[in-house]
Amino acid sequence: MGEPQAKHDVFQAIADPTRRQMLKLLADEEMPVTAISGHFPMSRTAVSKHLRILSEAGLVKDRRVGRENRYRLNPEPLHELKQWYAYFERFWENKMAALQYLVESDQPDEASKG
Template identity: 75%
Template sequence: MAALSAKNDVFQAIADPTRRKLLKLLSKEEMPVTVISGHFPMSRTAVSKHLRVLADAGLVKERKVGRETRYKLEPEPLVELKDWLQYFELFWENKLSALKLLVESDEQDV
């Protein structure tokens, strides 16, 4: 199964709501898995699996401090996501402009 051995990309990594919450949590400070798992209604093993997916995508870095592993957000890979979403902003802007024109024209008809 090549898909299992391949590293996760940013899009796969953020697809899961738990992993998105992990990213938000880690955006504030570096934390060990014991502290991180206290924020989630799941086992430490489950949290570690989510952290592994994020690490494989380059979204979190881990470092050993004594016997514990600490995790922190690495935001650089999110640029790929930002660039992809930026393309679609054109469509959002066009829809908002059209809505503005529609609302303003309705106001003039009143």
């Protein structure tokens, strides 16, 4: 048998702006819930719920230090986002190239002015 499916995937986890901000906060340092809570206008319980969703998606890991859990970013699952984005990035590149062509072809030719 395989591993059980995660309750939340990476896309669900980052859909919430608060969780995206938490990931940014945890990118630079490991923090306990009390410190994370100080950055958001919500209860520690609400922060813990957000951290649980991030943890279930594999985006944060925690470790016990004394009586508290400290959380840190786990960047590996973000690779899935990068792959998804890279696939669709080609459409933006095509659109930008088409726009550039349109703008440049609309410019009067300097040689025809004379």
